Amino acid sequence: MTSSTTAMTYVIIGGASGMGLATVQTLLARGSEVAVCDISEENLETLLAHLTPEASSKCFAKPVDVTDRSAVNFFFHAAKEHFGKLNGIANFAGTGGHGLGTDAVWQTSEDEYNFIMDLNVKGLFNVLSSALVPGFLSKHASVVHIGSIFSEKGFLNGAVFAASKHAALGMVRSAAKETKGRVRVNCVLPGVIDTPMHRANLARVKNFTPTPATPIPRDGTAQEVANVVTFLLSEESSFVTGDAWNVDGGANA
Template sequence: MTARVLITGAARGIGAAAAFAFARKGARVVLADLSQPEATAEAVRGVGAAEVQALACDVSDAVAATSLRDAVKETWGGLDVLVHCAGIIHEAPLLETPVADFDRVIAVNLRGSFMIGQAAISLMTPDSTNPPRIILIASDMAYYGRETFSPYVASKHGVLGLVRSWAKEFAPGILVNAICPGPIDTEMLGAANMSAEWRQKELAIPLGRFGQPDEIAAVATFLAGEGGRYFTGQGIGPNGGSVMP
């Protein structure tokens, strides 16, 4: 059966790269993003996907998450792979961070991971021979922390908590892992989200460069494929050496 893959945050960055990577493998792909990612979906259709759909979804909204689940169920009857990439970042000193900004980061990054993961798992048929896969995008910052990014770090640390808990709850029938990227060349590293000082600090890692979205997408397709059958509860770190557990 052709894999049925749901990718959130799919209009750009890591999510878009994942959509192309799974499409090239012939998967059926739903691209979900805050604004309907039809332009990305149209491009993805040209690279080999069995089927591509684009759906608008605010992952921090419970009604939207339920609607996304229902749309996938109606179209495909179930789901084989979730790659949850939707997320936001916030840089500010703690004493200059309003509670509303903290709440927004937690709502998108952690609450969204919980709701989208819950929705995806409800659509999966556990199978210890060929288990469905849940893949959440966390961050290298979840391991080492970072000043002036405390809401983001807390949210991504929480994502790892979800992964470890779900991995134990649903093994061996569903495999649950996180990808914890280092600095990746996406809009998230742009001036609207991170200061020039911190972008420069991101380069102070052994490989001395930003990673590319397709390098993260390659990890997602690995975890979703035959090579990922013995991984669960893990945080995989394509990070250029920023974290060395």
């Protein structure tokens, strides 16, 4: 079945694992061309190794550090040159930091603060400042940033993480106003999602439970987030911009 993402071209940042990987796989399965970058060259190699020949022909992949503005800009232009157009971008790059769930704000070092803010805020700035230059993206393009349910509330022993997610949502909503519909800009706010990052937190912090019991009493899946991101990238969401979409099992209800 043809979808509104068929024959479209998208950039997926942080697309070699977790929610980003699920989005790459979904878009390729629906007939899209995908330029995927990730800081992990090993994960990118694994992604490419598991693609079918047909999917591989529609995938362009390079390692990129999203905190490096020139690297982000170079990758975007290389992807556009490779495919001839860009219809949208989804940014999954982000971090909870090294002490999420254990360190109060007064226990957080300046280096840790800079690490979190550089990736979660400066990284998004680097994406938007390159992507939203008038004429760069195709007409009716869409940019989706992946935030967190903690973009809208505090996180116990995760103050800098929550602050970075609040800041990113503010940037997304402001950018949506600035583009005036030329490019739609939205944010997805996942709750507890079963990803390698969440599993690492479970291994690091005993009884890691960042949210209370939710109306849907289970963790979400990477695919469930990918489904919403794909919708927001597609023309099916043509009247949606400047919004925050919770994918959290009702945690923020």
